Amino acid sequence: MEQGKIEEKPLIELIDLCKIYVTGDEEVRANDGINLKIMNGEFVAIIGKSGSGKSTTMNIIGALDVPTSGKYILGGIDVSQMKDDELASIRNKMIGFIFQQYHLLPKLNILENVELPLLYAGKGKAARKEAAMAALDQVGIKHKWHNFPNQLSGGQQQRVSIARALAGNPSLILADEPTGALDSKTSKEVLAFLKKLHDGGTTVVLITHDHSVALQANRIVRLYDGKIIFDGPTDEYIEFESKLDNNLYG
Amino acid sequence: MNLFQGFRLAFKSIVSNKMRSILTMLGMIIGVGSVIIIVGLMQGVTNYIVDSFSDMGINMISVRVTNTGTRHVDEADMFEFVSNNPDVFDSVTPLVTSSFTIKNGTASIENETITGTAETYEKMNNLTLSTGRYINYADIKNRKAVCVVGTYVVSELFETNNVLGKTIKINGEPFTIVGIIEESEDSEEGSADDCVYAPYTKIARMSYTGTISNYSFATYGREYVEDGEKLLDDFLYEKLLDEDLIKISSMTSLLTTIDKMTSTLSAVLGGIAGISLLVAGIGIMNIMLVSVTERTQEIGIRKSLGARRKDILSQFIIEAGSISAFGGTIGILFGASLVIFIGNIVGVNAAPTVGSIILSFSISVGIGLIFGYMPAKKAAGLNPIDALRSE
């Protein structure tokens, strides 16, 4: 996790990124000129209060949406102008999502849920099962493979969703408020797991409004009104935050 | 995602929503079922009619001519016509029927139909004689007063069955019995056993008009009848120059008409039943639209994991197709068993036809696919962000 681990070429590069929503005659600049580079193997938290543009940023980084202007380069590929199906393929190959609400499919069992990204990658039955089982083993929930999501606790379901994110062996794990629905004990477990992934070399981007969660990352990006107002190592952020004008930045 | 996985997903979705799936499929079941029942029953009725008619000489053509003072055809013309068309016609007989009282002493039958025929009639109508012989060429040429009788006539006029060579009086004229037709229908009055045959030359003389206007032609089989009718029509028109004086009919053309009528009827009724398939398709579309709305989040999740438009599209189309195929299959089983059951009650040998099964099944699947397309397209076009956000 020290400098030596980080490669020169960035995994994620956002250049003058803008996302403008138009509702009626009102224009909202949800992302307003974002410049950000994230290297392979980093563990970055994107933080900001509600409405600051976190979800918009995460949607673009996650290739779920495209920017209004500016560029998004993911793993050297310009993703910013891609069509729906190309984006789907990028998500499938490069990104593992962890959602606040787990987003498991209730009618599929644990194994089938974890197999989904592999299914859409066109993997055969045997290969799917092998990779999915390995991912379930990694999060320590392999023995529950035949259970259905509603038979598991919240923490267990979140582990399944982590396994699903890992199954396709993506370059980037993108976690959106991954502890938002969990109690503090299970939250700690999930965060510890994300750390472990990062230790193993996976790039993790964490989106949260919770400072204590953000502090688990090595680098923090603070958004305000669609702009980056802080980008630096976690210890510098603590200093930055203590000096912050609460009236201005909440 | 391959087809098999699509079916598995579809099956899961059907099973997990049993009540709704059954109600959705009900339209298909009733639609497919009624098409099969209607077409099967109509086929059964048609077969029944054809069967009961085919005993009655389907290779025969009946001709009735009205001779005028200036133009006429006689039996010699007809015999010549048959020998001129040997690849279609086998034989011909004039038919002269008259009602006379027949007597043996005091025993009598009033208004008995006497049929005057040529010697060819025996073979043309597959008559079997128990004793004696049929009327022969010499009888006809010499207008002999001989007759062949059925067992009903024998039993009514005689105490014994041994009547060969005995004489009966037909309209007061003595006729010698030269042959007896084998009993076929228990010697009932009005049955095939109730008959008297005599030389047509003789009966024509005795009859009121004295002319011959009816003929029966035998072709080599059902498939020659149409050609035969045409040949006859051409021939007779040339002689009589008036269609109104010529009447040609055959069991086969009657059967063809019946065939045409029943198949038109069955197409119309089947088509009406087919409309219910369309209604069923709309039901499927409706339920699929509800399903897409309900499963917006599922679609979002799948898309976030890399599902492309065509993955979602095929998932929902396969689901719609499976529901209707499943409903169609139940409809086939339901229709097939019901058509046999109804056939048994009505007393016709009705069975589901392969054509109606294939047709209604493919229409039901086709309709499922067509009506499933719109909802599937809606699902595939959903924006993953909006879909994920829906709760």
Ligand SMILES: Nc1ncnc2c1ncn2[C@@H]1O[C@H](COP(=O)(O)OP(=O)(O)O)[C@@H](O)[C@H]1O
């Ligand atoms: N689909 C949308 N249509 C219109 N405005 C939107 C949409 N999504 C987000 N916004 C607006 O963009 C701004 C940033 O929102 P968002 O990225 O969700 O912030 P956060 O996740 O930090 O709460 C907000 O003002 C929000 O109202």
Ligand SMILES: [Mg+2]
């Ligand atoms: Mg948000």
